[in-house]
Amino acid sequence: KAGVTQTPRYLIKTRGQQVTLSCSPISGHRSVSWYQQTPGQGLQFLFEYFSETQRNKGNFPGRFSGRQFSNSRSEMNVSTLELGDSALYLCASSFTGVEAFFGQGTRLTVV
């Protein structure tokens, strides 16, 4: 059974640009959550999608958005990138919404 796949694994962007990250969940999982980890911080919850609908949202500015497609794949978009957006972005998929399986993350560097 394939795990959670995140692409790309590494990304370098310039301040002011926008970026889209992708997450393909485990087959059959309908819930996808996104997290941000910055140095010295724990995993900060961004949002969760379930069956193409955003079910929960963390405390992030509106520059952070996401969506989920009918095949449960999810994308996260960050517009007008700031230096502080440099982080590891993890997605996690779940069948029930309770037990989650993580991808290896996308390391975003904003310069």
Add this chain to the structure above:
Amino acid sequence: ILNVEQSPQSLHVQEGDSTNFTCSFPSSNFYALHWYRWETAKSPEALFVMTLNGDEKKKGRISATLNTKEGYSYLYIKGSQPEDSATYLCAPYNNDMRFGAGTRLTVKP
């Protein structure tokens, strides 16, 4: 929004030592608690999902207990090995999963 605290932030032990760390969380509206192990350059890996007050789970040398009334969980590692070196994260689940900052464990050979 749940306020999750983990202590200590980091821990250095010798191979063979037993160790434990704490996860504290608000006890109201509790649904489940997760423990994850996160090794460098890998994905966080689920260790336990616990739901009931008094729950105790065990996987090899690692075990965890849960007290939902007072809002804490303990993770124990018996006879630590260098391969146990990782960050251990707890995450209460209440509509979504919110993580503590983790305890970084280093086991020296």
